[in-house]
């Protein structure tokens with residue numbers, strides 16, 4: 396079939412060309428009803444897999460919904476917000492304010508940047524190499540991919556990109572965690588403290604403490620804790636973008652908990668609507684400097700998303716799925732590390748925090764992009780859907796539902812090992828450059 400109506404910008408369907416018809420639990424089904432284990436899950440959105448009964452039942456209870464309610468108050472929103480507050484990574488819940496944005500993650504990023512700029516009076520932002528914050532113009536301005544930036548007219552010119560600790564691909568001499576962190580902190584401090592750095596004091600620093608699209612890279616604790624202190628010392632608003640990392644993905648409700656750090660603003664989206672579009676920011680009340688109407692939008696209130704979102708949060712709580720994410724994540728990571736030992740020519744690094752796992756192919760092969768593609772396609776031939784990310788698309792990303800069982804992990808792991816075996820045997824690319 397040809398798809399003449401499609402925009403060239405479509406991406407996932409380029410490497411996963413199948414046509415899917417329905418989905419259930421951990422599986423997608425194509426038009427012939429072949430089942431595919433979904434380890435992409437809407438780029439991490441479907442935390443409970445497809446059509447989880449708790450979400451379906453919650454939706455089924457809604458009669459005569461307010462399909463759209465702008466920011467008019469509803470009982471669904473109050474129930475949702477109270478539940479969300481209980482899990483947000485802020486100690487004093489009374490100090491937290493929630494603002495619903497347009498429905499996409501990028502909308503939450505736009506809101507966070509605007510609020511920080513208004514509060515501080517400084518529009519400048521520091522962001523990081525490897526960051527992904529979305530495709531709308533403000534969000535793209537703080538997104539680091541040169542390709543994405545070249546294709547978009549990012550609107551903010553006052554963004555400075557800083558190195559993010561990534562020892563695996565750092566230059567010689569900076570390849571340990573300690574060295575990488577020291578280097579990144581020194582760079583940041585120089586920019587802020589040298590009155591000839593050519594860089595004005597920013598209003599905000601935006602960071603994914605665990606980068607997602609950049610290649611599933613967790614910043615070391617010392618880096619994030621130092622960043623918090625630097626922001627406090629300079630009056631900079633610290634924004635954590637946990638759009639992909641939050642809600643149990645990392646083995647805790649939010650990864651901020653694991654760093655022992657509270658951000659000033661956190662962005663939340665992807666999974667939070669239980670599969671329905673929703674995005675929000677939560678922030679400390681001291682930042683609540685907007686006047687009514689300062690940040691509005693049509694799609695900020697939708698009863699299905701609020702109801703599904705509450706069912707999602709309740710299910711994660713009741714079934715202790717943050718712990719399941721940590722446990723199954725450790726299991727998958729350890730098995731993948733064993734595969735790295737067996738195939739060092741193919742795998743360069745396995746990185747995992749909860750069910751946020753990345754397998755980076757050996758960066759020294761002639762064509763890491765081709766190698767990761769081969770492994771992805773070998774997985775697809777075994778009916779397992781997974782995506783790639785990171786530098787040169789060299790990272791195979793595991794974004795399984797957080798309610799996954801060990802049986803399902805084993806299906807994935809068996810296929811991954813088989814795929815490595817095939818790619819290794821085919822000897823198509825693992826030639827060291």
Ligand SMILES: Cc1ncc(COP(=O)(O)O)c(C=O)c1O
Pocket residue numbers: 438498499500501502504527528529530603607608636637638639640664665
């Ligand atoms: C960390 C992070 N921030 C922002 C976004 C943008 O979200 P959306 O695609 O819903 O605009 C994404 C999407 O992948 C993301 O991973």
